[in-house]
Amino acid sequence: MTTPSTTVKATGSSPGTPSGTEIRLDRVTKDFGLAAPAVDDISLTIRPGEFMTFLGPSGSGKTTTLNLIAGFETLTAGTIALNGTDVSDVPPHRRNLGMLFQNYALFPHLTVAQNVAYPLRERKVPKREIARKVAEVLELVQLTGRDDNHPSQLSGGQQQRVALARAIVFEPSALLLDEPLGALDRNLRSALQAEIRRIHREVGSTFVFVTHDQEEAMNLSDRIALFNNGRIEQIGTPQQLYAEPETLFTARFLGDSNVFELGQAALGRSIVWDGESWGVDPATVAAHPGVRAGSAIVVRPEDVEVAARRDEVPPGANAVRAVVRDVEYMGSYRTLLLAMGRRGLPGRTRVSPLRGDYAIGDEIVAWWRPGAQRIVAA
Amino acid sequence: MTSTPEMTSSPATASGPATGRRRYTKVDPIPWWLKAFGGVVVIFFILPTLFVIPMSFSDAATFEFPPRGFTWRLYENFFTNPIWLDSLGNSFLVATLTAVLATTVGTAAAVALWRMQGRVARFVRTLLMVPIVAPAIVVAVAVYIAFLGWQLTGTVLGYVLAHTAIAVPYVVVSVTGALGGFDLQLLRAASSLGSSPSRAFVRVTMPLISRGILTGAIFAFIVSFDEVVLALFLRSPVFQTLPVQMYNSVTVEIDPTISAASSLMVVAVTIIFLLPQLLRGRARRR
Ligand SMILES: Nc1ncnc2c1ncn2[C@@H]1O[C@H](COP(=O)(O)OP(=O)(O)OP(=O)(O)O)[C@@H](O)[C@H]1O
Ligand SMILES: [Mg+2]
Numbered sequence: 001m002t003t004p005s006t007t008v009k010a011t012g013s014s015p016g017t018p019s020g021t022e023i024r025l026d027r028v029t030k031d032f033g034l035a036a037p038a039v040d041d042i043s044l045t046i047r048p049g050e051f052m053t054f055l056g057p058s059g060s061g062k063t064t065t066l067n068l069i070a071g072f073e074t075l076t077a078g079t080i081a082l083n084g085t086d087v088s089d090v091p092p093h094r095r096n097l098g099m100l101f102q103n104y105a106l107f108p109h110l111t112v113a114q115n116v117a118y119p120l121r122e123r124k125v126p127k128r129e130i131a132r133k134v135a136e137v138l139e140l141v142q143l144t145g146r147d148d149n150h151p152s153q154l155s156g157g158q159q160q161r162v163a164l165a166r167a168i169v170f171e172p173s174a175l176l177l178d179e180p181l182g183a184l185d186r187n188l189r190s191a192l193q194a195e196i197r198r199i200h201r202e203v204g205s206t207f208v209f210v211t212h213d214q215e216e217a218m219n220l221s222d223r224i225a226l227f228n229n230g231r232i233e234q235i236g237t238p239q240q241l242y243a244e245p246e247t248l249f250t251a252r253f254l255g256d257s258n259v260f261e262l263g264q265a266a267l268g269r270s271i272v273w274d275g276e277s278w279g280v281d282p283a284t285v286a287a288h289p290g291v292r293a294g295s296a297i298v299v300r301p302e303d304v305e306v307a308a309r310r311d312e313v314p315p316g317a318n319a320v321r322a323v324v325r326d327v328e329y330m331g332s333y334r335t336l337l338l339a340m341g342r343r344g345l346p347g348r349t350r351v352s353p354l355r356g357d358y359a360i361g362d363e364i365v366a367w368w369r370p371g372a373q374r375i376v377a378a
Numbered sequence: 379m380t381s382t383p384e385m386t387s388s389p390a391t392a393s394g395p396a397t398g399r400r401r402y403t404k405v406d407p408i409p410w411w412l413k414a415f416g417g418v419v420v421i422f423f424i425l426p427t428l429f430v431i432p433m434s435f436s437d438a439a440t441f442e443f444p445p446r447g448f449t450w451r452l453y454e455n456f457f458t459n460p461i462w463l464d465s466l467g468n469s470f471l472v473a474t475l476t477a478v479l480a481t482t483v484g485t486a487a488a489v490a491l492w493r494m495q496g497r498v499a500r501f502v503r504t505l506l507m508v509p510i511v512a513p514a515i516v517v518a519v520a521v522y523i524a525f526l527g528w529q530l531t532g533t534v535l536g537y538v539l540a541h542t543a544i545a546v547p548y549v550v551v552s553v554t555g556a557l558g559g560f561d562l563q564l565l566r567a568a569s570s571l572g573s574s575p576s577r578a579f580v581r582v583t584m585p586l587i588s589r590g591i592l593t594g595a596i597f598a599f600i601v602s603f604d605e606v607v608l609a610l611f612l613r614s615p616v617f618q619t620l621p622v623q624m625y626n627s628v629t630v631e632i633d634p635t636i637s638a639a640s641s642l643m644v645v646a647v648t649i650i651f652l653l654p655q656l657l658r659g660r661a662r663r664r
Contacts, residue, residue: 072566092569093577099570105563109585118581122572166571176570 020049020206021083021173023069028078030064037076038064040230046174046208048083051200053209055217056227057253062210065227066176069208071095082173098167100177104159106151112138112162113147119170137165140199157188161195168199174206181216193219214254218242226250242300248378251298258304258340258347260297261378273297274341278318279370296378303372304349306336306358307365319367322347324358334358338366427644434637452638462635465623469603472534472619476541476602481595483542484549489583491550492557503554509544514607517544522611532614540612541602548601549594556590592654600647 023046030039039061046052054062067073069080071092079088087095106115113134120130138144141161151159160180167175177196181189197220200207211217217224218238226233226241226249234241234250245251248259260273271278278297305317313319322338325346336358338347349366351358358364437447456462487506491499509517521540522531530536560583568578584591606621613622620639627633 070566070570072569091574092566093572093574096572097570099567101563101567103561103563105561105567107564107567107582107586118568119571122577170572 020047020204022046022048022081023174023206023208024081024084025065025069026079026081028065028068028080029076030061030068030073031076037230039068041078042230042232043078044225044232044235046206049204049206051197051207051209051220051222053211053217053221053224054227055211055214055224055253056233058212060227061230062212062227063178064230066178066208066210070097070099070176096170096173098170098172098175100160100163100167100175100180102179102182104151104156104163104183106159106163106166108151111148111150112143112154115151115162116166116169118166123170133169134165137169140168140202141165141195156184157192160184160192164196164199168203168205171203172205174208177207177209179210179212182211189216196220218254226253228253245298245374245376248296248298248376251296251374251376256301256348258299258301258349260299260345262295262297262375271297274320274343274345276318276320276341278373279316280375281370281373296376298374298376299368299372301335301348302350303368304347304366305368306349306351307367308356310365313365313367317367317369318373319365322364322366324360324362324364326360327358338364340366430637430640430644434641436634436637438634452635453642455633455635456638456642459635462620462623462639465618465620466639468534468617469620472537472541473599473602475534475538476545477595477599479538480542480545480549480598480602481591484546484594484598485553485587485591487546488550488553488557489579492554492560503550506550507547510547518607518611521608525612531612532617534617536612537602537609537617537619540608541605542598544605544608545598545601548597549591552594552597553587553590556587556593560586589654589658592657596650596653600650604643604647 025042025044028039028042028044029037031037042061042065054065056062064073068075071087071090075088079086081087082095082097107118110118116134116137117130120133125133134147135144138147141164143158143161143165146154146158146162151162154162163180180196181192184192193216196207196209209217209220221238223235223237224241225235228249233253234246236244241250242254245254245257251257251259262271262273269280271280307313307319310319310321320340322340323344324336325339326337328335328337333350333352336349336351338349339345340347347366432445434452435448435450436445437449437451438445491503521543525531525536525540530539564582564586565575565578568582569575573581604621605619606625609619609622610625613619618626620643624636624639627636627639
């Protein structure tokens with residue numbers, strides 16, 4: 001639940017130009033009068049030029065948070081500031097934020113060029129400059145020559161490109177995108193993901209992107225804010241969220257994991273699960289002075305190895321006996337679905353096709369290095 | 379007189395370009411007996427109206443069918459007699475002003491009720507329909523009594539206000555129909571692009587529901603143009619509308635010029651009704 005100060009090294013993922021806008025949410029709450037607030041006391045700073053993704057299950061408050069930033073919803077409590085200026089009471093048309101919608105929201109009575117020119121005309125930009133900017137931005141989204149088409153004459157991907165052009169042509173302080181690729185098929189999605197990433201690099205402004213697709217979030221983001229029940233569960237780079245989940249929810253939401261719930265066990269140099277005694281990385285002990293009730297050990301499938309017998313497990317590794325439940329062929333690797341321990345806890349591991357054959361019902365030993373496991377709060 | 383039956387078709391013609399302009403003709407072929415039945419109904423409604431046109435060219439001194447001879451005399455009467463011409467002019471004036479006022483008020487009401495949703499909005503929408511379902515004579519008496527006190531009887535303003543009251547529901551229905559296909563997200567898009575709510579209405583909402591507004595305006599015009607009950611109560615010796623003059627011509631003087639007036643009215647009203655379709659045909663060819 002707590003979101004500790006995540007110290008992200010500004011590595012290769014940081015954007016080139018510092019022209020973006022900082023978006024600061026301070027104790028933001030939105031209550032629709034339902035059982036629980038849709039957005040519950042969120043504090044978050046989105047850095048200038050950052051590609052921030054709101055990820056989370058359906059109904060977790062991502063869209064509501066985005067709409068609060070855009071100004072489409074009013075705050076129940078808290079403040080929102082753009083570059084240090086409090087905009088909590090500023091109407092959406094004066095916030096100067098671009099917005100992309102899942103269903104494109106192009107104006108059907110206007111042509112492509114007129115749609116893109118719309119925000120410029122609202123800003124009374126001179127005619128000649130409008131023409132130049134429209135041509136420029138249509139080239140950026142690779143839609144040159146479609147100026148006079150109406151939106152209904154374009155494919156879904158092309159329509160979203162027009163919407164993207166329209167949302168960036170007036171150089172907004174930031175671009176807000178609410179599942180903009182949700183209505184597109186798989187191939188088009190990845191093509192447009194690449195395009196959005198490129199445009200983010202080129203325009204260098206702050207992007208806030210909403211999705212419930214973890215792969216999309218991993219692909220695009222500088223940082224991901226993982227939403228759960230109106231709160232931010234964890235925030236960090238994609239690598240951080242995957243490799244260092246702080247809660248069980250995070251571990252389960254991003255990628256597959258093997259989860260061993262610990263109950264009341266106290267954490268020392270070793271830990272006992274289902275009769276197996278496992279070593280614990282000293283660093284982990286330092287980070288978790290006491291394992292709370294409901295904590296769990298998480299191991300990613302790619303960190304789990306398979307041995308035929310217990311004496312094949314290297315010394316120092318943590319092991320659990322398991323039965324092969326099913327084998328999934330994934331091409332370059334196979335996934336073994338396991339029943340682990342006495343209770344037959346479901347688990348999974350990846351094995352290379354070179355490493356022998358496994359059949360359903362085989363008894364094996366699954367093992368991993370203590371350094372690969374994470375202890376998370378449930 | 380002729381406006382109510384057509385009302386049902388207005389939401390279909392009013393739906394804006396947002397809903398696409400494709401029409402599905404291949405779905406469920408219409409059986410022949412349904413077509414035949416439709417034909418009979420059409421004839422039943424239209425035939426009486428068509429009788430009046432040949433009669434307007436009749437040479438006879440009284441109403442007679444089939445008409446005898448052929449003459450433009452009745453039309454000459456109509457266009458040379460200041461009483462007929464003045465009442466025609468009055469009707470046009472009142473109907474035009476009514477159309478403008480009712481369309482403005484009705485569109486505003488329809489858009490507001492559409493944004494409000496909920497039980498209150500539904501109640502208000504029903505309330506707005508009252509002038510259509512209330513017996514014309516009841517409305518007329520109520521208006522007459524009120525307007526006597528306010529000294530509005532026999533004035534253009536009085537006619538326009540009274541006709542607007544009964545024309546607004548038609549505008550509300552037709553604009554509400556057009557709003558049915560309108561995507562609210564477009565208004566959010568507009569505001570994110572820098573449009574204030576009023577600008578968004580002018581640049582996005584209005585163009586997209588323009589056909590509904592136009593249809594509403596035409597209905598309002600025609601409701602006023604052929605309204606007779608209210609007009610009878612509000613008339614003054616110096617100001618009366620064409621339907622009232624027609625009423626006089628059969629009850630007071632038995633003037634066959636009414637056939638010419640009626641024919642002109644039928645033709646005018648039909649043309650006005652076809653206007654949106656003619657405009658649409660032109661827009662599509664563009
Ligand atoms: N206008 C509204 N009125 C009432 N409740 C709302 C409104 N908008 C959202 N909610 C509620 O707020 C909660 C969060 O909704 P939100 O749309 O922000 O979720 P989300 O994370 O975007 O989900 P999804 O992935 O399905 O889009 C939900 O429980 C939803 O029912
Ligand atoms: Mg959403």
